[in-house]
Amino acid sequence: MATSHENPSPSSSSSSVVVVMVPYLAQSHLNQLLQFAHVVSSYNIPVHYVSSTPQISQVKSRALNPLHQLTKIHFHGYEIPTLPSLPQTTDPCSKTNNPEDEIRRNKASKHLREPVTALLRSLSPNARRLVVVYDVLMSWVVQDVVSLPNSECYSFHCVSVSFGLAASQKFNVPIGHFPSLESCYPAFLLDDIASQLKLSTSDFKAQSVHNSCRAIEGSSIELLANDQSKLNQKIWAVGPLQTTTDSKVLRDEDKCLLEWLDEQEAKSVLYISFGTVTTLSDEQIKEIALGLEQSGVKFIWALRDGDELDDLRNEKEGRRSSQVPDGFEERMRGMGMGMVVRTWVPQVKILEHPSTGGFMSHCGWNSCMESIAMGVPIATWPMQSDQPFNALLITRVLKVGVAVMEWEQRDELVTSSMISGAVRKIMASEEGDEIRKRAVEMAEAVKRSVEDGGDCRLEWDSFIAHITR
Structure with missing residues (x-):
C-alpha cells in the first residue's frame, strides 16, 4: 500500500x-x-x-x-x-x-x-x-x-x-x-x-x-x-x-491456503469466488463441484453465503451451510486437487500468488481490478448490477477472460459441462495461453502506473x- x-x-x-x-x-x-x-x-x-x-x-x-x-x-x-x-x-x-x-x-x-x-x-x-x-x-x-x-x-x-x-x-x-x-x-x-x-x-x-x-x-x-x-x-x-499486501496480518487458516499454493506449479490453480452478496443455490453449487472435478484443474473455492447487513445478528443466529455433494471436499483434499474454504479469504494474496492461473468471478469491479492488476485472467460469471457489463468488457474489449455463461442465460442453471469447458479453456488451452499473455502485459502496465x-x-x-x- x-x-x-x-x-x-x-x-x-x-x-x-x-x-x-x-x-x-x-x-x-x-x-x-x-x-x-x-x-x-x-x-x-x-x-x-x-x-x-x-x-x-x-x-x-x-x-x-x-x-x-x-x-x-x-x-x-x-x-x-x-x-x-x-x-x-x-x-x-x-x-x-x-x-x-x-x-x-x-x-x-x-x-x-x-x-x-x-x-x-x-x-x-x-x-x-x-x-x-x-x-x-x-x-x-x-x-x-x-x-x-x-x-x-x-x-x-x-x-x-x-x-x-x-x-x-x-x-x-x-x-x-x-x-x-x-x-x-x-x-x-x-x-x-x-x-x-x-x-x-x-x-x-x-x-x-x-x-x-x-x-x-x-x-x-x-x-x-x-x-x-x-x-x-x-x-x-x-x-x-x-x-500490495502484508503477510504478517494473515490468520493461521490464510497461511495454510498460501502454503498449499506454494506447493503447486506456476499458474496451475483456479481461484473461485462470487463476491460478498452472492448466495448460490445448493443445486448450482452441486453443478460447480461436478464441473471442477470434471475439469481436472486444481482450485481454491471460496464458498460463502452473501453478507448480511448486521453481522452481529448473523453470529447469533448462525448461517446456512452451503452444500457440496457428499464426499466432494474430502475427495478433493485427499487427491491434492483443491480446497473449499467457507471463511473470508485474502483475495489479493491469492491472486498475486504465482501458482494462481485463473479466477472464476462474478465480475464485481473491485475483483476485476484486483485480478487485472495481478495478471490473472478471468472466467466471467456475472450475477447482477454492473457485473454483466464488466464481463463483456473483460471478454470482448480487454480480452483477458472467457465467459462461463452469457447474461442471456441468467435464468438458467449453469451446468457442470459449461463450467468445466470454461475452466479448461482458460487454464489449459492455447486460447487460454494467449488470454493469460494479454493479462500479464496489462498487469505490467498497471504495475508501472x-x-x-x-x-x-x-x-x-x-x-x-x-x-x-
Missing part, C-alpha cells in the same frame, strides 16, 4: 485540510474507500472514515493493510436500526440474494444522515477545508454538507468508467450489445441511483473520483475527462487502490494538490 508522501502543494499546509470518507454499506464499496483513505492518509492528511458499527468492524477485520495504516485513520461507527430480514427466494437457479436484501441495505444507509451531519459540523470549525469523499450511493446521506461554508464534495465511483459512460447513454462504448439496466438492477435501485446521481451532480456539483486507471480504461477515462472539462469539472482515476511517476501516482498527487491548494 502507499507509503508516506511529501505534500505536493507548496503553498498550503495539508494539516488544515480534513477528509471524511463515507462509503456505501457493502463490502466492495467499504473496501475501495478504505483503500483510498490509506492513500490520502499517506500524505499526512487527517482522514475520518464513517459507517455503521457492524460495517466498520467488518471492513477492518478483512483489511490486509498493516496495523499502522489502520491506526492512522479515524473510524466512526454509528448504530443504526436493524431492519427485519425478508424471505429469500427458493428458485433453484437463483445465484444472488433477493432484491429485498439490497432494499434493507439501502434503507439502513439513510439512517446515517443525522450522525454524519453531526460529525461534519463538528469537524468544520477546526479545518481550513473540509473535504467529503462519498460513495455516490450515499449522496442522500451527505446532502447537508452544502450548508458548511468550507466544505467540498467529491463523489467516489466504485464501478468502471466504461460502465458509467454506457449507462448514461452519452457515449457508445464498444462492447457490442449492452445489457439493459432493467435486467441488471431491481427497479427500486435504478430509481434510487438516478436520484442520488442527480443530487450529486446538480446540487453538490461534485467532482468525481474513480477506482480505475488509464492502463485499463484509458480511452473511456479520456472521454469522461473531456466531457467533464466542458463543465469546468475535474476527474481523478486513482486505481488500482491495493497492489503505481510506481513513482506513473499515471496512478500522478493522479494521487493531483488529487492531493487540488484539495490542499
Whole structure:
C-alpha cells in the first residue's frame, strides 16, 4: 500500500485540510474507500472514515493493510436500526440474494444522515477545508454538507468508467450489445441511483473520483475527462487502490491456503469466488463441484453465503451451510486437487500468488481490478448490477477472460459441462495461453502506473494538490 508522501502543494499546509470518507454499506464499496483513505492518509492528511458499527468492524477485520495504516485513520461507527430480514427466494437457479436484501441495505444507509451531519459540523470549525469523499450511493446521506461554508464534495465511483459512460447513454462504448439496466438492477435501485446521481451532480456539483486507471480504461477515462472539462469539472482515476499486501496480518487458516499454493506449479490453480452478496443455490453449487472435478484443474473455492447487513445478528443466529455433494471436499483434499474454504479469504494474496492461473468471478469491479492488476485472467460469471457489463468488457474489449455463461442465460442453471469447458479453456488451452499473455502485459502496465511517476501516482498527487491548494 502507499507509503508516506511529501505534500505536493507548496503553498498550503495539508494539516488544515480534513477528509471524511463515507462509503456505501457493502463490502466492495467499504473496501475501495478504505483503500483510498490509506492513500490520502499517506500524505499526512487527517482522514475520518464513517459507517455503521457492524460495517466498520467488518471492513477492518478483512483489511490486509498493516496495523499502522489502520491506526492512522479515524473510524466512526454509528448504530443504526436493524431492519427485519425478508424471505429469500427458493428458485433453484437463483445465484444472488433477493432484491429485498439490497432494499434493507439501502434503507439502513439513510439512517446515517443525522450522525454524519453531526460529525461534519463538528469537524468544520477546526479545518481550513473540509473535504467529503462519498460513495455516490450515499449522496442522500451527505446532502447537508452544502450548508458548511468550507466544505467540498467529491463523489467516489466504485464501478468502471466504461460502465458509467454506457449507462448514461452519452457515449457508445464498444462492447457490442449492452445489457439493459432493467435486467441488471431491481427497479427500486435504478430509481434510487438516478436520484442520488442527480443530487450529486446538480446540487453538490461534485467532482468525481474513480477506482480505475488509464492502463485499463484509458480511452473511456479520456472521454469522461473531456466531457467533464466542458463543465469546468475535474476527474481523478486513482486505481488500482491495493497492489500490495502484508503477510504478517494473515490468520493461521490464510497461511495454510498460501502454503498449499506454494506447493503447486506456476499458474496451475483456479481461484473461485462470487463476491460478498452472492448466495448460490445448493443445486448450482452441486453443478460447480461436478464441473471442477470434471475439469481436472486444481482450485481454491471460496464458498460463502452473501453478507448480511448486521453481522452481529448473523453470529447469533448462525448461517446456512452451503452444500457440496457428499464426499466432494474430502475427495478433493485427499487427491491434492483443491480446497473449499467457507471463511473470508485474502483475495489479493491469492491472486498475486504465482501458482494462481485463473479466477472464476462474478465480475464485481473491485475483483476485476484486483485480478487485472495481478495478471490473472478471468472466467466471467456475472450475477447482477454492473457485473454483466464488466464481463463483456473483460471478454470482448480487454480480452483477458472467457465467459462461463452469457447474461442471456441468467435464468438458467449453469451446468457442470459449461463450467468445466470454461475452466479448461482458460487454464489449459492455447486460447487460454494467449488470454493469460494479454493479462500479464496489462498487469505490467498497471504495475508501472503505481510506481513513482506513473499515471496512478500522478493522479494521487493531483488529487492531493487540488484539495490542499
